[in-house]
Amino acid sequence: MPTAHISAEPGDFAPDVLLPGDPRRAQLIAETYLTGARLVTDVRGILGYTGTVDGRPLSVIASGMGIPSLSIYVTELVREYGVRRVVRVGTVGGIPAEVAVGDVVIASSAHTDSGLRSLEEHGIALSHAPSPQLLARAMSAASVVDGQVHVGPVFSTDFFYSPRTGFIEYLRGLGTLAVEMEAAGLYAIGLRERVQTLTIGTVADHTLGGPSMSATERERAVGTMVELALATLA
Numbered sequence: 127m128p129t130a131h132i133s134a135e136p137g138d139f140a141p142d143v144l145l146p147g148d149p150r151r152a153q154l155i156a157e158t159y160l161t162g163a164r165l166v167t168d169v170r171g172i173l174g175y176t177g178t179v180d181g182r183p184l185s186v187i188a189s190g191m192g193i194p195s196l197s198i199y200v201t202e203l204v205r206e207y208g209v210r211r212v213v214r215v216g217t218v219g220g221i222p223a224e225v226a227v228g229d230v231v232i233a234s235s236a237h238t239d240s241g242l243r244s245l246e247e248h249g250i251a252l253s254h255a256p257s258p259q260l261l262a263r264a265m266s267a268a269s270v271v272d273g274q275v276h277v278g279p280v281f282s283t284d285f286f287y288s289p290r291t292g293f294i295e296y297l298r299g300l301g302t303l304a305v306e307m308e309a310a311g312l313y314a315i316g317l318r319e320r321v322q323t324l325t326i327g328t329v330a331d332h333t334l335g336g337p338s339m340s341a342t343e344r345e346r347a348v349g350t351m352v353e354l355a356l357a358t359l360a
């Protein structure tokens with residue numbers, strides 16, 4: 127049955143899903159990497175496609191921006207469409223100098239300031255981490271793709287434009303590699319729904335300043351990241 131946010135029919139999604147934030151990046155990934163891609167949902171302009179890669183069914187759908195939007199799509203994909211492995215392929219902002227624009231980051235954990243912390247129980251701060259299976263597969267695949275790949279913690283924030291100051295230096299001191307807006311939410315859903323999740327990001331700009339990608343470059347910055355995601359799910 128279609129949901130309030132996804133117009134696809136049961137069976138329209140593959141168990142494996144790539145999840146960019148941007149609907150146009152979803153379209154580009156579908157057109158570039160999927161064989162026989164067909165549009166299965168376009169509610170609110172959130173485009174979702176299903177096709178095959180090397181004969182294996184694969185879907186790609188946008189999450190929109192931020193944990194509230196992502197949590198709607200991932201929860202419905204898992205509960206209503208039987209999705210079991212979700213790899214976010216997003217853009218991120220680099221934090222330390224050695225993580226450069228154009229590099230790729232595999233998020234081995236995600237710190238967060240998100241409201242999802244209000245769901246914690248018994249005074250226990252849950253860790254937001256990918257499934258070990260997908261993390262291990264991505265780390266093995268990292269050596270066979272072109273481009274610089276880093277593995278470590280990211281920061282998932284509710285605030286693209288934060289009124290706070292000083293927190294990036296704090297996070298840099300903790301070895302945090304990048305800032306983005308969804309990984310912690312994806313990992314929290316993976317934990318609660320017992321599905322496998324992972325976040326891979328392409329560095330589109332840098333907290334230390336310097337050149338950053340344009341909107342079009344962010345839409346198209348997929349090569350190494352998607353190849354890594356496909357190798358992870360193979």
Ligand SMILES: O=P(O)(O)O[C@H]1O[C@H](CO)[C@@H](O)[C@H]1O
Pocket residue numbers: 146147148190191192215216217218286306307308344
């Ligand atoms: O490029 P996507 O996947 O949307 O990811 C990043 O870009 C958006 C902010 O520009 C946020 O969603 C952030 O997480």
Ligand SMILES: O=c1cc[nH]c(=O)[nH]1
Pocket residue numbers: 217218219220286305306307330331
């Ligand atoms: O969420 C994001 C994504 C890219 N760059 C940032 O600074 N934040």
